Amino acid sequence: MFRRFIPTEKKFFDLFNQHAEMCVSGSKEMVALMTRFEEFERRAHAIETIEKQADSITTETIELLHKTVFTPIKRDDIHKLITRMDDILDLLEDAAETISLYDIRAVTPESKRLADLCLACAEKVQEAVALLSNRDRWRDILQICEEIDRLESDADHVMRAAMSKLFREEPDVRTLIKLKAIYEILETVTDRCEDVANILEGIILKKS
Numbered sequence: 001m002f003r004r005f006i007p008t009e010k011k012f013f014d015l016f017n018q019h020a021e022m023c024v025s026g027s028k029e030m031v032a033l034m035t036r037f038e039e040f041e042r043r044a045h046a047i048e049t050i051e052k053q054a055d056s057i058t059t060e061t062i063e064l065l066h067k068t069v070f071t072p073i074k075r076d077d078i079h080k081l082i083t084r085m086d087d088i089l090d091l092l093e094d095a096a097e098t099i100s101l102y103d104i105r106a107v108t109p110e111s112k113r114l115a116d117l118c119l120a121c122a123e124k125v126q127e128a129v130a131l132l133s134n135r136d137r138w139r140d141i142l143q144i145c146e147e148i149d150r151l152e153s154d155a156d157h158v159m160r161a162a163m164s165k166l167f168r169e170e171p172d173v174r175t176l177i178k179l180k181a182i183y184e185i186l187e188t189v190t191d192r193c194e195d196v197a198n199i200l201e202g203i204i205l206k207k208s
Contacts, residue, residue: 009072013133015061019085020126022054026092027119027189033096034112044096051093058086072133073203081199085129087192088122095185102178110162111179114186117155121193124148128200138204145197155190159183 026047033043061082065071071078098104128144131137162183170176 009068009070010133011064012061012068012072012078015057015064016081016085016129016132017126019054019057019061019082020122020129022050022057023085023088023122024119024126026050026054026089027115027122030092030095030186031112031115031119033099034107034115037107040099044100047089047093047096051089054086054089058082074206077199077203077206081196081203084192084195084199085125087195088125088189091185091189091192092118095182095189098178098181098185102181104178104182108162108179110158110165111182111186113158114155114162114183114190117151117158118186118189118193121148121151121155121190124151125193125196128197132200132203135207138207141200141204145201148193148197152190152194155187159187 029043029046029050033040033047036043062079065075065078124144124147128141128148131141131144163180166176166179166183170179
């Protein structure tokens with residue numbers, strides 16, 4: 001009877017799913033930005049808007065955490081999961097802002113490839129988070145987390161190759177510095193997706 005007065009546990013999973021959807025939307029906008037650079041202003045504004053929406057979901061999750069006595073998973077795991085997911089969109093916004101601040105006029109195939117990997121990772125994060133409320137599907141989450149790890153490794157390889165090409169072939173130091181910053185931010189997006197995968201794996205291992 002007491003639990004009827006406590007915010008529903010299901011709400012946490014709903015918020016996780018909403019945030020994961022925002023991560024995918026932001027990543028799609030980044031891919032579109034890299035594919036059709038002439039649409040930069042519109043795409044950058046869309047990423048900023050999505051990031052703000054995700055911030056609201058993060059705030060709502062943390063506020064709910066303070067109000068809830070019984071949580072479906074450990075409190076610190078809820079906090080870590082939502083904040084790491086929020087980091088994904090923060091970095092996507094950082095990438096768009098850096099392109100604007102550095103006055104980058106064109107994108108490279110490497111930055112487009114990294115944006116594609118960011119989207120692939122975000123989609124896998126969304127897929128894994130969607131299964132978190134169903135313990136019968138937790139084994140599937142572990143498989144998805146392995147795929148996220150593989151995608152993050154791919155992003156590492158792309159960035160290393162991109163950096164090598166940049167330092168060997170780019171004669172303009174300012175351009176080198178600008179592109180290096182973009183490569184690093186985009187690769188870090190995949191790192192944060194891997195962090196989310198690690199948190200999910202930890203949740204499952206603790207409950208097994």
